[in-house]
Amino acid sequence: MKRFVRIIPAVVLAMGLLCSGAGAAEKARITIKMATLAPKGSTLVNTYERLAEEITAQTGGEVGFKVYWGGVQGDEKDMIRKIKLGQLHGGAFSGAGLGDIVPEVRVTEIPYVFRNYNEVNYVRKGLQDTMEKLFEEKGFIVLGWGDIGFLYTFSKVPLTSLEVARQQKWWTLEGEPIGREVYKALGISPISLSVTDVATSLSTNLIDCANATPYMAVAFQWYTRFNYINEFPSSNLLGAMVISKKIWDKISPESQQIILRLASESQEKIAEASRQEDEKCLKILLDAGLKVYRLGDNIDEEEAKFIFEAAEKTRNNLVGELYSQELLDRTLALLEEYRRTHPEDTGVVRIE
Numbered sequence: 001m002k003r004f005v006r007i008i009p010a011v012v013l014a015m016g017l018l019c020s021g022a023g024a025a026e027k028a029r030i031t032i033k034m035a036t037l038a039p040k041g042s043t044l045v046n047t048y049e050r051l052a053e054e055i056t057a058q059t060g061g062e063v064g065f066k067v068y069w070g071g072v073q074g075d076e077k078d079m080i081r082k083i084k085l086g087q088l089h090g091g092a093f094s095g096a097g098l099g100d101i102v103p104e105v106r107v108t109e110i111p112y113v114f115r116n117y118n119e120v121n122y123v124r125k126g127l128q129d130t131m132e133k134l135f136e137e138k139g140f141i142v143l144g145w146g147d148i149g150f151l152y153t154f155s156k157v158p159l160t161s162l163e164v165a166r167q168q169k170w171w172t173l174e175g176e177p178i179g180r181e182v183y184k185a186l187g188i189s190p191i192s193l194s195v196t197d198v199a200t201s202l203s204t205n206l207i208d209c210a211n212a213t214p215y216m217a218v219a220f221q222w223y224t225r226f227n228y229i230n231e232f233p234s235s236n237l238l239g240a241m242v243i244s245k246k247i248w249d250k251i252s253p254e255s256q257q258i259i260l261r262l263a264s265e266s267q268e269k270i271a272e273a274s275r276q277e278d279e280k281c282l283k284i285l286l287d288a289g290l291k292v293y294r295l296g297d298n299i300d301e302e303e304a305k306f307i308f309e310a311a312e313k314t315r316n317n318l319v320g321e322l323y324s325q326e327l328l329d330r331t332l333a334l335l336e337e338y339r340r341t342h343p344e345d346t347g348v349v350r351i352e
Contacts, residue, residue: 027061027064028056028059028061028062028063028064029063030062030063030064030247030250030251031064031065031066032063032064032065032066032089032090032247033066033068033087033088033089033090034065034066034067034068034088034089034090034091034241034243035067035068035072035073035079035082035088035090036067036068036069036070036071036092037070037071037075037076037092038069038070054262055258055259058258058262059251059252059254059255059258060255062251062252062255063251063259068088073088073091075194076091076093076094076096076097076100077097077100079091079093079097080093080097080100080101083244084139086244086246088244089243089244089246089247090140090143090241090242090243090244090247091242092239092240092241093239093240093241093242094148094237094238094239095109095148095237095239096173096176098238098239098240098242099322101135101138101140101242102131102135102138102140103321103322103323104130104131104134104322104323104324104327105131105134105135105238105240106177106178106238106318106322106323107127107322107323107327107328107331108120108123108124108236108238108331109178109235109236109237109238110178110235110314110315110318110331111178111182111234111235111311111314111315112234112235112307113235113311113332113335114235114236114335115346115347115348115349116345116347116348116349117147117236117271117275117349118338118342118345118347119335119338119339119345120147120236121147121271122334122337122338123331123334123335123338124145124238126330126334126337127327127330127331127334130327135242136245139245139246140242140243140244140245141242141243141244141245141248142241143240143241143242143243143259143260143263144240144241144263144264145238145239145240146239146240146241146271146274147236147237147238147239147271147274148213148236148237148238148274149213149214149215149236149237149274149275149278150213150233150234150235150236150237150278150349151211151212151213151233151234151237152211152212152213152214152229152230152232152233152234152351153209153210153211153229153230153234154209154212154217154222154223154226154229154290155168155208155209155226155227155228155229155230155293156168156208156209156225156226156227156228157208157227157228158291159209159228159230159293160293161300161303162186162187162303162306162307165186165188166186166187166188168188168208168209169191169205169206169207169208169209170183170188170190170191170207170208170209170210171190171193171198171201171207171209171210171211172190172191172192173192173193173194173195174192174193174194175192176192177318177321177322178235178314178318178322179211181313181314181317182234182310182311182314184314184317185309185310185311185313185314185317186307186310193207198210198222199220199221199222199225202222202225202226203225210222211234213237213278213281214278214279214282214284214285215277215278215281217229217281217285218281218284218285219281223284223285223288223290224288226290227289227290227291228290228291228292228293229285229290229291229292229293229351230293230295231292231293231294231295231350232295232348232349232350232351233349233350241263282351292351315328316328
């Protein structure tokens with residue numbers, strides 16, 4: 001568990017493309033070493049194990065994959081460092097890890113912007129070409145984009161007001177700029193910890209609140225330390241599988257196209273399976289006795305306004321650090337474009 005930093009369903013799913021056995025990798029003319037923090041044996045991974053075999057088969061044995069599971073190559077920062085040194089060739093990353101390569105990619109993870117998955121998908125699709133060019137400029141090729149899921153707030157007491165929220169001890173990921181800015185805007189002083197320290201910190205009451213997807217809460221067993229989960233999520237997390245351009249350029253153009261096609265064809269299934277996994281984990285949470293704090297008529301209009309103003313302040317404060325004003329404006333324009341052209345889509349992700 002110590003090495004499972006930022007474990008996420010999209011990473012598990014993305015690595016399903018690369019679950020070929022060691023034998024196939026050793027026989028291939030080009031062996032690509034990939035790393036993931038996800039544990040082997042996930043049902044999500046098993047769903048796509050055959051895709052790796054398809055890659056090897058359809059490239060005529062030119063390309064094989066050797067995968068290092070369960071964070072044995074270190075956390076995401078370690079993995080990126082090893083890729084740059086040539087010790088690894090690629091891996092599956094969360095938005096935080098991807099942001100260490102291309103900070104601009106975090107623009108679609110800003111809080112309290114997206115209402116549902118359709119909006120997220122539309123905006124990310126609109127930015128995809130731009131992001132892939134930025135990754136290529138940094139020496140990486142994106143093989144596939146993933147959707148990790150929406151973040152919910154878990155707490156030991158119902159968060160009935162901002163005053164109550166500010167009395168809690170919140171966790172934020174070490175070095176996480178979005179978390180840093182949003183808590184600052186809300187008037188909350190969070191405790192910065194690595195993911196591996198969260199479980200212990202919950203047990204010792206060093207922290208009371210944390211944001212996570214349902215999958216993360218179950219995978220890390222954090223949910224056993226919480227009593228409440230808020231009805232509405234705050235943001236959607238990104239994931240992607242990337243490979244070093246150095247090894248990619250050694251693959252024939254024909255095989256490159258095969259790999260990209262197989263990766264692209266899998267994305268819809270990957271997204272569906274990821275959301276199903278989150279739904280299963282949400283049921284586990286509720287069956288375990290966690291109560292959903294429903295805002296309903298309890299939300300104060302002024303406080304709600306303050307939260308959205310804090311979110312706006314957060315995304316504006318990150319201009320120049322993560323992304324440009326132009327990219328932020330383009331992201332928000334794509335969101336408005338989707339809402340204008342899809343007026344029927346008024347759905348909001350929430351716990352029913």
